[in-house]
Amino acid sequence: MKKVIGVLAAAASVTVLSVGATAGTLDDIRAKGFLQCGVSTGVPGFGFTDDAGNWQGFDPAVCQAVAAAVFGDSSKVKYTPTTGKTRFEALKSGEIDMLARNTTWTFSRDVDLGLTFVGVNYYDGQGFIGRKSLGISSAKELDGASICIQTGTTTELNLADYFRINGISYEPVPIETNEEARTNYVADRCDVYTTDASGLAATRSTFEDPDAHVIFPEIISKEPLGPLVRQGDDQWADVVRWTLNVMINAEEYGVSSANVDELRGGSDNPEINRMLGSEGNLNEMIGLDKDWAYNIIKQVGNYGEVFERFLGVNTPIGLERGLNALYTDGGLLYAPPMR
Amino acid sequence: MADATYQPGQHPDLPPPPSTTGVVGWVRNNLLSSPLNIFLTVVSGLLVYFVATSVYEWGFANADFSGASRQDCTSGGACWALINVRFGQFIYGFYPEAQRWRVNLAFVGLVVALWPLLFDNVPARKQLLWYAGAYPIIAFVLLLGGFGLESVETAKFGGFLLTMVIGVTGIAVSLPLGIVLALGRRSDMLFIRTICIGFIEFIRGVPLITLLFVASTLLSFFLPPGTTFNLLLRVLIMVTLFSSAYLAEVVRGGLQAIPVGQREAAESLGLGYWRTMYLIILPQALKISIPGIVNSFIGLFKDTTLVAIIGLLDPLGIGRAALADTKWQGLSSEVYVFVAVLFFIFSFGMSRYSLYLEKKLEVGHAS
Numbered sequence: 001m002k003k004v005i006g007v008l009a010a011a012a013s014v015t016v017l018s019v020g021a022t023a024g025t026l027d028d029i030r031a032k033g034f035l036q037c038g039v040s041t042g043v044p045g046f047g048f049t050d051d052a053g054n055w056q057g058f059d060p061a062v063c064q065a066v067a068a069a070v071f072g073d074s075s076k077v078k079y080t081p082t083t084g085k086t087r088f089e090a091l092k093s094g095e096i097d098m099l100a101r102n103t104t105w106t107f108s109r110d111v112d113l114g115l116t117f118v119g120v121n122y123y124d125g126q127g128f129i130g131r132k133s134l135g136i137s138s139a140k141e142l143d144g145a146s147i148c149i150q151t152g153t154t155t156e157l158n159l160a161d162y163f164r165i166n167g168i169s170y171e172p173v174p175i176e177t178n179e180e181a182r183t184n185y186v187a188d189r190c191d192v193y194t195t196d197a198s199g200l201a202a203t204r205s206t207f208e209d210p211d212a213h214v215i216f217p218e219i220i221s222k223e224p225l226g227p228l229v230r231q232g233d234d235q236w237a238d239v240v241r242w243t244l245n246v247m248i249n250a251e252e253y254g255v256s257s258a259n260v261d262e263l264r265g266g267s268d269n270p271e272i273n274r275m276l277g278s279e280g281n282l283n284e285m286i287g288l289d290k291d292w293a294y295n296i297i298k299q300v301g302n303y304g305e306v307f308e309r310f311l312g313v314n315t316p317i318g319l320e321r322g323l324n325a326l327y328t329d330g331g332l333l334y335a336p337p338m339r
Numbered sequence: 340m341a342d343a344t345y346q347p348g349q350h351p352d353l354p355p356p357p358s359t360t361g362v363v364g365w366v367r368n369n370l371l372s373s374p375l376n377i378f379l380t381v382v383s384g385l386l387v388y389f390v391a392t393s394v395y396e397w398g399f400a401n402a403d404f405s406g407a408s409r410q411d412c413t414s415g416g417a418c419w420a421l422i423n424v425r426f427g428q429f430i431y432g433f434y435p436e437a438q439r440w441r442v443n444l445a446f447v448g449l450v451v452a453l454w455p456l457l458f459d460n461v462p463a464r465k466q467l468l469w470y471a472g473a474y475p476i477i478a479f480v481l482l483l484g485g486f487g488l489e490s491v492e493t494a495k496f497g498g499f500l501l502t503m504v505i506g507v508t509g510i511a512v513s514l515p516l517g518i519v520l521a522l523g524r525r526s527d528m529l530f531i532r533t534i535c536i537g538f539i540e541f542i543r544g545v546p547l548i549t550l551l552f553v554a555s556t557l558l559s560f561f562l563p564p565g566t567t568f569n570l571l572l573r574v575l576i577m578v579t580l581f582s583s584a585y586l587a588e589v590v591r592g593g594l595q596a597i598p599v600g601q602r603e604a605a606e607s608l609g610l611g612y613w614r615t616m617y618l619i620i621l622p623q624a625l626k627i628s629i630p631g632i633v634n635s636f637i638g639l640f641k642d643t644t645l646v647a648i649i650g651l652l653d654p655l656g657i658g659r660a661a662l663a664d665t666k667w668q669g670l671s672s673e674v675y676v677f678v679a680v681l682f683f684i685f686s687f688g689m690s691r692y693s694l695y696l697e698k699k700l701e702v703g704h705a706s
Contacts, residue, residue, distance in 0.1 A: 041660055042656075049664065
């Protein structure tokens with residue numbers, strides 16, 4: 001009996017100790033020497049493996065930027081592929097340090113699940129794609145259409161809402177994955193396919209004749225996607241939040257991986273100087289190296305560069321900036337100042 | 340030819356008419372024996388022809404086998420360039436390229452270890468059996484590192500390597516576990532019987548995918564935060580437990596088919612419980628259970644693809660991540676066909692082996 005109590009006491013003290021240890025995620029990450037980052041198992045442009053087996057894409061780029069800020073080396077990331085069903089548990093249980101996996105920021109996920117969204121790195125919304133030959137130019141004319149829809153997602157609920165509000169009817173064709181949807185749509189088993197607009201653009205890029213298909217202008221939902229961390233460690237949340245903000249601010253101030261070496265020595269813009277560390281002590285406030293912002297921009301790039309690399313008009317996905325342009329260009333990207 | 344004369348009853352046997360023997364006879368008897376059969380033969384012949392030619396044209400004649408992206412596939416058929424470029428990923432996952440020889444060696448080692456286990460006319464079988472007993476340790480060191488080998492994390496395991504690790508471990512561990520459970524379920528001891536029944540019924544009553552979710556998400560809540568209990572190990576445990584419950588029921592079916600006289604005869608010879616089981620009951624029971632056991636194994640092997648749902652990248656997961664690369668988007672048919680062929684080779688091999696084993700152990704009970 002004494003033995004049992006001893007074991008229990010030991011277990012309890014280990015638990016207490018390790019709870020104490022998780023108070024500083026940043027220190028933990030420094031101690032283990034790498035960032036454990038949750039990514040998707042494959043979303044075109046947002047997360048995929050390249051031919052050499054490395055994770056690439058718009059979301060892994062955020063992980064790489066955080067690693068650059070913390071370690072000065074964007075390659076110090078280990079990726080954990082997560083699915084829609086395992087992502088939040090992986091984060092909450094401490095298996096991963098942050099999650100960058102096109103996850104929609106919603107009230108219940110932020111408040112109820114014990115997670116902290118640190119920002120938005122892609123403003124998405126649900127849209128429709130259909131054949132030009134249907135002769136339809138708006139989603140409101142879709143009365144009676146058959147619609148391919150991924151089951152068990154928010155898109156399904158959005159769709160039902162939208163058609164109810166507009167008083168029109170539709171015939172759902174339930175499917176499981178994006179690939180399946182693509183195949184069904186191409187085989188003409190549904191008139192239109194609905195999912196997030198970024199996904200529609202990516203899907204359209206694989207069609208034999210992309211110009212024969214049109215993405216309708218209606219966006220029927222708000223899907224702000226962004227990276228998130230566990231609730232309760234504000235220092236760590238700040239690191240991830242301001243890594244994202246540095247990327248956005250860098251684009252606004254015209255700092256890119258090409259000219260950051262030059263600007264690092266000092267410039268006429270005090271905002272840039274504070275960000276890159278030639279003025280002020282922002283890095284001490286957040287507890288990172290003096291070159292943290294420089295490393296992010298140098299090794300990963302500013303927001304615009306990353307966008308153009310994985311999603312932009314020169315990639316097969318070919319997304320316009322749209323809502324994801326800077327506020328100065330009519331978009332929604334607006335990061336607080338570096339001061 | 341002059342007609343020879345024979346005494347009545349002395350005429351030598353004539354060969355059967357040519358139209359009833361050989362290929363012609365077989366075709367007439369089996370394919371063209373009635374108007375309906377002629378019709379069905381023609382229809383299915385055409386069907387086979389069209390399917391085969393279109394598969395051939397898509398998969399071979401019009402296919403591209405090399406290229407750096409989908410744009411290089413211009414022939415209109417399958418684009419095997421994706422498989423070609425990513426073959427290493429499909430087989431080894433993210434295992435470091437310089438270390439892949441270790442996986443190959445482990446696979447060769449597995450074949451050598453299985454050889455004396457699966458066949459009995461093997462030279463130096465006794466030594467090889469010792470080696471087979473030590474193989475799990477050898478494979479563990481080879482795959483994970485140690486003894487001078489660079490260590491590789493299980494997070495790097497993927498593709499077919501992951502399938503093999505889960506499948507082979509699951510099969511190897513669940514068979515003895517299943518036999519023990521089956522014996523326990525038929526035990527006279529109330530406590531053991533209750534535990535075994537409870538375990539089997541619980542595991543059989545829960546879908547594998549639920550157990551995998553428990554392994555991937557719930558378990559980490561029970562453990563103190565910060566402790567990392569390897570995800571692959573958790574999955575291995577769950578898959579093995581799942582498979583052993585099913586095997587226990589298959590083996591129990593075999594045990595029940597053995598007449599009670601066998602046991603009574605063994606006892607009257609003075610054999611104890613374990614020797615009765617080992618020498619008399621189990622050899623007969625397992626022999627009857629072979630088709631069921633192999634069936635479970637094949638099922639387990641294919642069920643390993645479910646791990647894709649909890650974020651482990653088996654060949655299907657690797658395929659999905661590859662398809663998200665805009666260079667290769669839209670080539671899902673190629674990926675699925677390739678993975679299907681891989682799985683078919685192994686599953687078909689297992690079923691052929693079970694047929695061989697049934698024939699070898701045939702003692703005349705079966706009709």
